[in-house]
Amino acid sequence: MVWFSGNCSPERYSRSFDSNFILGDGPWGPSAAEPLKENFADTIAKGKVTQASVTHILKDRTVLIQKLSSQTTVGKRLGLRMMSVYAGLYLRLCKHFKDKTKQIVLVITIYNWVQASGMDGKKCSVWMFLPLVFTLFTSAGLWIVYFIAVEDDKIFPLNSAERKPGVKHAPYISIAGDEPPASCVFSQVVNMAAFLALVVAVLRFIQLKPKVLNPWLNISGLVALCLASFGMTLLGNFQLTNDEEIHNVGTSLTFGFGTLTCWIQAALTLKVNIKNEGRKVGIPRVILSASITLCVVLYFILMAQGIHMYAARVQWGLVMCFLSYFGTFAVEFRHYRYEIVCSEYQENFLSFSESLSEASEYQTDQV
Known part of the structure; x- marks a missing residue:
């Protein structure tokens, strides 16, 4: 498994995917996910939820989403919605792991799947x-x-x-x-x-x-x-x-x-x-x-x-x-974006000694 790199925590990705699961109405909305929920419920009941099994399913879904998104703009939008549905469902599997480490590993697996699918919305710089x-x-x-x-x-x-x-x-x-x-x-x-x-x-x-x-x-x-x-x-x-x-x-x-x-x-x-x-x-x-x-x-x-x-x-x-x-x-x-920041030069900055003297005068007046 390829581990994710960056400064963001797995919990952040978990919250992000969980929020993306609410998709609204449409062909890939929550209603389309109901049959999938039943399948996952059966899988959970049989005790077959493992990181390897989820990774295998994600690879199959990746091929389908990439084929869908490579056709047209509409297909890409459907692919994004489809990916969000699957990601939300898979993240709900985390709740069935009592071990927090396994939950984090599963979240990372899903994040890597999003990156491998090429559907994370990032463009080359x-x-x-x-x-x-x-x-x-x-x-x-x-x-x-x-x-x-x-x-x-x-x-x-x-x-x-x-x-x-x-x-x-x-x-x-x-x-x-x-x-x-x-x-x-x-x-x-x-x-x-x-x-x-x-x-x-x-x-x-x-x-x-x-x-x-x-x-x-x-x-x-x-x-x-x-x-x-x-x-x-x-x-x-x-x-x-x-x-x-x-x-x-x-x-x-x-x-x-x-x-x-x-x-x-x-x-x-x-x-x-x-x-x-x-x-x-x-x-x-x-x-x-x-x-x-x-x-x-x-x-x-x-x-x-x-x-x-x-x-x-x-x-x-x-x-x-x-x-x-x-x-x-x-x-x-291609992963980086560089910017040149221009700011106005302020000539009327007070020196450190001047600021101390003004502060002392203010305190004297207050006394």
Whole structure:
């Protein structure tokens, strides 16, 4: 059984479901539940009410409700009413358990059923699109830079076995975006990507802040991603031929701290386990982090040996793995909604000493 997560008590869900049982008139109102009550009464009389039996019945009802709700808007409304009827009936079974622990377990089972049915009324947050936009926009922009450079014969294609006549360089990303017009697109894409990565870093830090006991790992993830974003601005604004040293520093910051960020976020994902999706999201992130680390090692080895064609291919694969990793944050961002609160600044606040003096004067006047 999957246990519910959150700060709400089982008793709260019990009261919520109990109130939802009063549905009013209609095809799924209380009158429709009378035959079901008789069946439950027989089950109770036979002493067959267990958590396993209720869970099995709930799974059958889930299939029916999901089929009903997936058809039309009217079907979804009927599915909601139907779910409320079943939930109310099952909660009444709790009263037949003398053990309070079994009552709470049964309430949790019903709550999990509501979540699994997809009928709890929750929608995905629009913030889930931010990592997806970052991934799609950046990857599309970099491939546009690549095709511009290939079209202008600045680099040879990635699938070429040998250099074409007249082509100057290997298809590294930095070389592809080294000269206009590709350099203009490259700088714009990398700067926008750095900004979006910084926003993702801050939102991720805020998301995990109340959930981690030791904040040092969360802070380390924020700092590492901020440094990687800063490195992206360096390699995007300082082209390779204009200032090679600063460009290489930016590349090292991006790849180095980016790899560190991937491992930190993978560890946090498994540790925090948001909405019981820690393993579902954490294992792919561990695999991507291992792939990124392997690509970084291979990239520098091939560069040192002068095997530029394979080094360029590894570099493109490395960047695509990075972008895919950032896209996975959409899974957790869909559960959260972020707001920016703006309040008016009050300039006429009294200082602490002034407030004490006024309070003493008031007391003197009263005496």
